[in-house]
Amino acid sequence: xxxxxxxxxxxxxxxxxxxxxxxxxxxxxxxxxxxxxxxxxxxxxxxxxxxxxxxxxxxxxxxxxxxxxxxxxxxxxxxxxxxxxxxxxxxxxxxxxxxxxxxxxxxxxxxxxxxxxxxxxxxxxxxxxxxxxxxxxxxxxxxxxxxxxxxxxxxxxxxxxxxxxxxxxxxxxxxxxxxxxxxxxxxxxxxxxxxxxxxxxxxxxxxxxxxxxxxxxxxxxxxxxxxxxxxxxxxxxxxxxxxxxxxxxxxxxxxxxxxxxxxxxxxxxxxxxxxxxxxxxxxxxxxxxxxxxxxxxxxxxxxxxxxxxxxxxxxxxxxxxxxxxxxxxxxxxxxxxxxxxxxxxxxxxxxxxxxxxxxxxxxxxxxxxxxxxxxxxxxxxxxxxxxxxxxxxxxxx
Amino acid sequence: xxxxxxxxxxxxxxxxxxxxxxxxxxxxxxxxxxxxxxxxxxxxxxxxxxxxxxxxxxxxxxxxxxxxxxxxxxxxxxxxxxxxxxxxxxxxxxxxxxxxxxxxxxxxxxxxxxxxxxxxxxxxxxxxxxxxxxxxxxxxxxx
Numbered sequence: 001x002x003x004x005x006x007x008x009x010x011x012x013x014x015x016x017x018x019x020x021x022x023x024x025x026x027x028x029x030x031x032x033x034x035x036x037x038x039x040x041x042x043x044x045x046x047x048x049x050x051x052x053x054x055x056x057x058x059x060x061x062x063x064x065x066x067x068x069x070x071x072x073x074x075x076x077x078x079x080x081x082x083x084x085x086x087x088x089x090x091x092x093x094x095x096x097x098x099x100x101x102x103x104x105x106x107x108x109x110x111x112x113x114x115x116x117x118x119x120x121x122x123x124x125x126x127x128x129x130x131x132x133x134x135x136x137x138x139x140x141x142x143x144x145x146x147x148x149x150x151x152x153x154x155x156x157x158x159x160x161x162x163x164x165x166x167x168x169x170x171x172x173x174x175x176x177x178x179x180x181x182x183x184x185x186x187x188x189x190x191x192x193x194x195x196x197x198x199x200x201x202x203x204x205x206x207x208x209x210x211x212x213x214x215x216x217x218x219x220x221x222x223x224x225x226x227x228x229x230x231x232x233x234x235x236x237x238x239x240x241x242x243x244x245x246x247x248x249x250x251x252x253x254x255x256x257x258x259x260x261x262x263x264x265x266x267x268x269x270x271x272x273x274x275x276x277x278x279x280x281x282x283x284x285x286x287x288x289x290x291x292x293x294x295x296x297x298x299x300x301x302x303x304x305x306x307x308x309x310x311x312x313x314x315x316x317x318x319x320x321x322x323x324x325x326x327x328x329x330x331x332x333x334x335x336x337x338x339x340x341x342x343x344x345x346x347x348x349x350x351x352x353x354x355x356x357x358x359x360x361x362x363x364x365x366x367x368x369x370x371x372x373x374x375x376x377x378x379x380x381x382x383x384x385x386x387x388x389x390x391x392x393x394x395x396x397x
Numbered sequence: 398x399x400x401x402x403x404x405x406x407x408x409x410x411x412x413x414x415x416x417x418x419x420x421x422x423x424x425x426x427x428x429x430x431x432x433x434x435x436x437x438x439x440x441x442x443x444x445x446x447x448x449x450x451x452x453x454x455x456x457x458x459x460x461x462x463x464x465x466x467x468x469x470x471x472x473x474x475x476x477x478x479x480x481x482x483x484x485x486x487x488x489x490x491x492x493x494x495x496x497x498x499x500x501x502x503x504x505x506x507x508x509x510x511x512x513x514x515x516x517x518x519x520x521x522x523x524x525x526x527x528x529x530x531x532x533x534x535x536x537x538x539x540x
Contacts, residue, residue: 306455308457309433310461335431335433346431347430383454384453388437388453
């Protein structure tokens with residue numbers, strides 16, 4: 001079907017590479033293919049490109065270039081931060097505080113540290129996904145070495161009170177890492193304003209390429225390398241640099257630094273239009289996350305009596321790409337730990353869709369989704385024994 | 398995740414036998430919304446032959462497709478024949494299922510058995526159906 005509309009609403013999974021980013025990257029695959037560790041001109045050229053990208057990445061988040069360490073993914077940055085900071089500073093103590101809605105690339109390394117003698121406090125959130133800074137303050141002990149709480153949640157989009165938490169960690173002298181993979185490039189992220197000691201970001205989340213990400217580590221903070229054997233990244237992250245991807249990350253950071261206000265101004269009304277349109281047409285639908293403190297491009301909804309993967313498949317047939325939070329799409333058959341954390345009923349959590357917008361989406365795209373999704377939900381509900389039971393119960397009243 | 402076969406997608410997109418049978422001779426409901434799927438299967442029986450079968454399912458693509466397939470398979474079968482329909486037969490008729498979705502075919506088999514059991518009980522006969530203790534499925538497979 002050539003007239004089929006394609007609407008990509010899965011920018012939280014990944015974004016397309018911006019044409020200007022691709023243009024900046026291309027020469028580094030061919031003519032400027034050098035290894036930045038070499039002293040000859042071909043090597044210097046690559047080195048200069050990496051350092052320029054470092055400065056641009058730092059500039060996006062208000063950091064100095066020498067506080068930026070390139071990695072291969074957001075997951076690597078989070079692993080590096082959690083393990084590297086905890087291990088390098090464990091002489092102080094072996095207690096870590098995280099929230100229950102962290103990404104698995106924070107939760108799993110923390111679990112690994114638990115096995116090697118660290119103790120971990122997993123903080124709950126309220127029903128909108130907010131961590132209470134008072135809970136952080138109360139949980140800090142003399143043994144606490146690290147607090148890791150994400151800037152914005154990748155599923156429900158809730159933006160955490162990082163500044164308030166960092167006032168507490170600073171006062172108590174505890175290191176504070178934030179996972180800003182979901183938020184960087186979409187809302188202002190400034191390491192000095194946030195007051196954090198370390199911050200993770202990833203290029204492909206904001207129009208850069210996959211394979212280049214970064215960890216900011218405040219000057220003077222000790223971190224233990226997790227990949228050893230080379231001199232790259234000041235000896236803190238070995239391995240020949242992925243130069244084209246790093247150049248792409250730098251370009252994406254430069255574009256984001258200039259465009260964030262425009263992105264927010266464009267996406268918030270578009271997202272709100274989608275939310276309003278769906279709410280008007282679909283009953284028994286719940287919006288997940290915080291109504292205001294939320295990423296501008298995030299809409300996470302749960303529908304009663306229907307299952308997420310079924311909706312996803314029908315939407316896909318109509319050319320609309322979204323993610324689902326259903327148990328059925330995960331290997332474990334467990335619904336999202338984030339939805340569990342905010343107290344979403346397990347049955348309704350299985351009817352969850354995550355729609356994440358991007359700059360390529362138009363109002364027509366959004367109206368097409370508003371037109372397409374409600375009949376899908378209705379069709380699946382008519383097929384659903386749970387919906388049948390609900391209707392019978394309502395009639396019985 | 399592995400992709401669905403074209404047969405699965407066909408039965409998911411245009412499922413056969415959706416709905417309920419009024420005054421059905423047997424009804425079986427299995428599964429749990431927490432695990433992501435609930436199947437309800439209705440059968441109409443005449444002279445020991447299943448003359449009609451319909452279903453309602455809350456679940457993923459595989460859950461809907463296996464419901465559609467099991468109702469197709471059972472129609473026209475004798476009660477004894479219906480009892481021998483296995484989850485493997487349902488999966489095979491669909492051109493296979495991704496490994497993580499095999500539990501959906503188990504659920505389809507159990508929904509059928511539960512409907513047959515209900516039929517025998519409604520008839521006041523002793524039921525030859527062996528129901529598994531837990532009509533849901535293994536939902537602790539780790540992360």
